[in-house]
Amino acid sequence: MNKIIFHVDMDCFFAACEEVVNKDLKGKSVVIGSDPKEGKGRGVVATCNYAARAYGIHSAMPISKAYRLNKNSVFLRPNFKLYSRVSTNIMLILKKYSLNFQKMGLDEAYLDVTGKVEDWADAKILAYKIKNEISDKEKLTCSIGISSNKLVSKIASDFNKPDGITLVKNNRSFLYPLKVRKLYGVGPRSEQKLKKLGIESIGELANFSKEKLIENFGTFGLYLSLSSFGEGSDFVSSMGERSSISKEHTFMEDSDDFVKVDKIIDDIAFEIFSTSCQEKCTFKTVSIKIRLHDFKTYTRSKTFSVYQSEKSLIADTAKLLAKEFLGKKIRLIGVKVSSLDFSKDQKVLKEYLC
Ligand code: TTP
Numbered sequence: 001m002n003k004i005i006f007h008v009d010m011d012c013f014f015a016a017c018e019e020v021v022n023k024d025l026k027g028k029s030v031v032i033g034s035d036p037k038e039g040k041g042r043g044v045v046a047t048c049n050y051a052a053r054a055y056g057i058h059s060a061m062p063i064s065k066a067y068r069l070n071k072n073s074v075f076l077r078p079n080f081k082l083y084s085r086v087s088t089n090i091m092l093i094l095k096k097y098s099l100n101f102q103k104m105g106l107d108e109a110y111l112d113v114t115g116k117v118e119d120w121a122d123a124k125i126l127a128y129k130i131k132n133e134i135s136d137k138e139k140l141t142c143s144i145g146i147s148s149n150k151l152v153s154k155i156a157s158d159f160n161k162p163d164g165i166t167l168v169k170n171n172r173s174f175l176y177p178l179k180v181r182k183l184y185g186v187g188p189r190s191e192q193k194l195k196k197l198g199i200e201s202i203g204e205l206a207n208f209s210k211e212k213l214i215e216n217f218g219t220f221g222l223y224l225s226l227s228s229f230g231e232g233s234d235f236v237s238s239m240g241e242r243s244s245i246s247k248e249h250t251f252m253e254d255s256d257d258f259v260k261v262d263k264i265i266d267d268i269a270f271e272i273f274s275t276s277c278q279e280k281c282t283f284k285t286v287s288i289k290i291r292l293h294d295f296k297t298y299t300r301s302k303t304f305s306v307y308q309s310e311k312s313l314i315a316d317t318a319k320l321l322a323k324e325f326l327g328k329k330i331r332l333i334g335v336k337v338s339s340l341d342f343s344k345d346q347k348v349l350k351e352y353l354c
């Protein structure tokens with residue numbers, strides 16, 4: 001049975017919070033970020049309201065450019081205390097309506113509502129209920145994507161912003177016309193590389209050979225292929241943000257064949273990477289767990305000084321750590337990434353992933 005997963009994302013969250021507490025901002029172009037210093041300021045735009053977006057201003061744009069695009073905008077420094085207070089109220093509302101709930105930063109969350117609703121039509125009614133309660137209590141709008149998994153619901157919540165509901169019954173027909181950039185993890189570099197292969201839409205990606213994608217992109221190619229078919233995780237964790245992502249493999253027969261071990265590490269690392277893409281997190285630590293034929297179990301780890309997200313780094317680090325056990329008969333191998341960071345202050349995370 002397919003699950004019914006909501007992705008709820010607040011509309012221009014920081015800017016919308018400011019508009020609620022300061023009625024004078026109504027109708028004005030509002031930009032949240034660093035001080036523009038009359039066009040000489042450094043730093044970037046955190047977000048802006050839709051009036052500012054009409055001037056071409058957007059998140060992560062240099063504040064000096066935002067100033068040039070519309071000098072008459074109201075420029076505000078972020079007030080995180082306000083945003084986190086409002087966020088707490090919103091999350092309490094969302095939690096109430098879901099079976100499982102996963103907060104993803106201040107302004108978005110996944111909700112597993114399977115069992116709370118009868119069917120898709122019922123799911124839509126629930127989405128309206130949630131929107132109404134947020135609007136009544138917090139005077140804010142949000143957009144909701146509804147589908148059978150997190151990957152598609154996340155794309156769907158962005159599909160009809162602001163104040164929209166997008167219900168996707170057929171993942172493939174929804175995704176196929178969209179640009180590949182809509183897939184999490186596809187940044188400008190992967191986009192260019194895909195374009196050279198003649199792939200611009202997700203449909204074209206789905207029609208492209210999986211083997212060729214793997215040839216060109218390694219494990220990321222497999223992720224691209226699965227995602228293009230609308231296959232994604234439907235695991236909504238009620239524990240809030242997780243502290244690690246791990247996966248283990250037990251060999252059918254104990255093995256000292258390191259070609260085999262490395263191959264398994266590649267597969268596990270790919271799954272961990274896919275989850276980290278979907279959960280939108282970076283990591284600092286990569287660990288392995290090795291259980292030998294005599295059940296003696298060892299863990300080894302490497303911690304990097306800065307957060308990482310490259311797909312190859314998980315496999316390469318795990319393989320390096322596993323080298324210590326070369327020649328030993330291995331019963332089980334596990335890989336884990338931990339010290340996770342879910343902060344979405346940098347949309348650049350996407351760029352790291354290409
Ligand atoms: P988003 O949900 O990405 O953006 P948004 O809510 O402002 O706008 P949208 O209507 O398109 O959803 O991010 C939520 C908040 O996170 C946003 O209000 C400000 C903050 N943020 C940053 O500080 N830097 C960034 O680069 C991004 C993308 C967001």
Ligand code: MG
Pocket residue numbers: 009010011012013107
């Ligand atoms: Mg948002």
